[in-house]
Amino acid sequence: MKTVVYIDSLFLMNFIINMILLKLTDVFSSSQTKTPKICLASSIGALYAVCMFFPNISFLYILPFKMLMSFFIVYITDTKTKLIPLIKKCAVFYLVSFTLAGVLIATYFVSFKNQSIHPVIQNGIVYFDISPFVLLVASFLSILIIWLSSAIFSRNKNLGLKSLKIYLGDKGCDMQALSDTGNLLKEPISNLPVIIVEKSFIEPLFPSGIPNGESNFSTEIKLRLIPYSSVGCKSSIMTGFVPDKILFDGNKEIKAVIGISDDSLSATKEYGALFNPLILKSNRR
Incomplete structure (x- = not known):
């Protein structure tokens, strides 16, 4: 048939x-x-x-x-x-x-x-x-x-998302941060861990524009240059800064350097930062 x-x-x-x-x-x-x-x-x-x-x-x-x-x-x-x-x-x-x-x-x-x-x-x-x-x-x-x-x-x-608040002077910004054990970056001088944050999420902290390694900036902003490399890419330098305060989940104060990423970390903007979960267990103020 x-x-x-x-x-x-x-x-x-x-x-x-x-x-x-x-x-x-x-x-x-x-x-x-x-x-x-x-x-x-x-x-x-x-x-x-x-x-x-x-x-x-x-x-x-x-x-x-x-x-x-x-x-x-x-x-x-x-x-x-x-x-x-x-x-x-x-x-x-x-x-x-x-x-x-x-x-x-x-x-x-x-x-x-x-x-x-x-x-x-x-x-x-x-x-x-x-x-x-x-x-x-x-x-x-x-x-x-x-x-x-x-x-x-x-x-x-x-379970891997945490609320993150970053303060610089009298300004602050908040976002969701994703736990990423692959983020092993540390600032070479202080040896502090680096939290990678998407540039667009920290714009409220810099009304005059986000600084970089070549721009003029206030001496009150503690800029840091962070060397890094990724799979398939040559070594490069990420601009970072030391904020006045970093809070996870509203009450866990962490000492770390913020690394500024020009790339989007999440296609859906579900989170704006990547952190190593080990920083929640150490380096607290």
């Missing part, structure tokens, strides 16, 4: 699945994509699925093109984002896709365990005639699985 595939049904089903995937990706990557963009990306993805039945363009369905298409679909939903956040969003998209695919196949085989199944294989892609009910159940289970996983991940991640 041959399976008959209707192009309009195939397009509609893939459009709905793409909508679900992109909406879930939006939720779990903390994005806010407008519905028209999601509809456009879903339509392109559905059209790509329909074209699998054209043998003359079978080269479009080899692995590199499949990955490129998924990247392009995610890019359409967020054309203004930078490369690294976009790659992270693609990773979320793949996670959601694999979860939905696994649950969908499991639900499909459980639902039709007493019936013969006739999938269609074209250009290396397996097509199952999925009913709306199976799709609905699989989508619900996928959302539940991803939500539970995300909740557990967020809980564990939040």
